[in-house]
Amino acid sequence: MTKKPRYSRQRDAILEILKNDDGHIEAPEIHRRLRKIHPKLSLATVYRNLAQLESLKKISSIKNDSNINFFEIYREPHHHFVCEKCGGIQNLTYPTINICTSCISPHSNFKINKVATTLHGVCESCNVSQKLLNITKSF
Amino acid sequence: MTKKPRYSRQRDAILEILKNDDGHIEAPEIHRRLRKIHPKLSLATVYRNLAQLESLKKISSIKNDSNINFFEIYREPHHHFVCEKCGGIQNLTYPTINICTSCISPHSNFKINKVATTLHGVCESCNVSQKLLNITKSF
DNA sequence: AGTCTAAATAGTATTGATTCCTACTTAGTT
DNA sequence: AACTAAGTAGGAATCAATACTATTTAGACT
Ligand SMILES: [Mn+2]
Ligand SMILES: [Mn+2]
Ligand SMILES: [Zn+2]
Ligand SMILES: [Zn+2]
DSSP states (O other): OOOOOOOOHHHHHHHHHHHTOSSOEEHHHHHHHHHTTOTTOOHHHHHHHHHHHHHTTSEEEEEOTTOOEEEEEOOSOOEEEEETTTOOEEEEOSOOOOHHHHHHTTSTTOEEEEEEEEEEEEOHHHHHHHHHHHHHHTO | OOOOOOOOHHHHHHHHHHHTOSSOEEHHHHHHHHHTTOTTOOHHHHHHHHHHHHHTTSEEEEEOTTOOEEEEEOOSOOEEEEETTTOOEEEEOSOOOOHHHHHHTTSTTOEEEEEEEEEEEEOHHHHHHHHHHHHHHTO
16 A cells, blocks of 8 residues: 655665664664764654654654653564663563453454553663762762 | 642642543643633643642653643553544553563662553544545545 | 656754743741 | 742743755656
C-alpha cells in the first residue's frame, strides 16, 4: 500500500549510525556525528528521516521524562528504564510482556501498534552521586 | 523529610476537579473549568500545583504521543491505552505487571519509582471514523 | 544521454506545552 | 499585629520538534 521511499544518502547515513550503535541516541547527537562527514546535513532532515524510518519499523523511539526522543535500530521488543535525573535510557533484558495485547483483544475495535513498558527512577550512576552528595551535605 | 505544603485555595480546587473526574485531564482543561469560579487563576499555577501534587503521589500523570500530559487522581496502579490519532487516553483494567520491579531488583543500585505499561494504537472511535473515511474514499 | 517530476534537502522560521521570572499576596507561626 | 516563607498572577522565555520554501536529486520514461 505505502510505497517504498526513494533512496537518500542522508537517510542511509542516519540508519547506518543507528545500526552501529547499541544505545539510544538523540536526533541532535546523530546530527553532530554525521556533520563530520556531511557538513551540510540539516537537523530538520535528521528529524524527518527518523520519523519516516520509525513508521517503516526500521527504528524505534522512546522518550525520557523531559520529552526528549531517543532512537535505536529496531530490535526484539523489550522494555526500558528511564532515569529521572540524567534522562538516560537503558534496555531491560526481561522477556516482553504480551499479556496486555491478548487481554485487550476482546475490546475488538482497538488497533494496537505498540506495547511499551517503562520503568522510571534513578539510574545506578545518578544514585551513587546522589549518595555522595548527601554525605558531603552532612558536614 | 519533605514537609507538608501550606494550604492553598487554588491547589485545593485543582485536586477537587481531579477527585470528581474519572478520566485523564490536561492542565489547560483544568484551568478552563476553574476559571469559571476563579477567574484570576493562572495556568502556571495549575502546572506548578499539578507537579507538586504528583510528587506527593496524590495524582499521577501520563503523556500521549504528542507529549501532552494528562492528569488523574491517584488510583491503584493500572495501565493505559494511548490513541495515536486523537491523543486520548483510556485506562486498562488488567492487573498490574509487577514482575519487572522484582526482576530488576538484583540490579541493586537502581531506584524504581514508577512502572508504566502503555499500549499505543488507534482507539475504537477513531478506528470507526477511519473505516468510514475509507469507504467514502472508494467512491 | 536528456527530460521530467515527485520526493528529498538545507536553512530558517514557527509552534506550543511547559517552565521561569518577579513583584505581589497570603497561610500560619510567634 | 507583625513576620516570613510559601504561593500566586501574569507575562516572558525555553526548546525539542515541526512547518515552510526555494533548491536539489533519485529514478522513471522517452
Ligand atoms: Mn531499547
Ligand atoms: Mn489512568
Ligand atoms: Zn541517571
Ligand atoms: Zn482516538
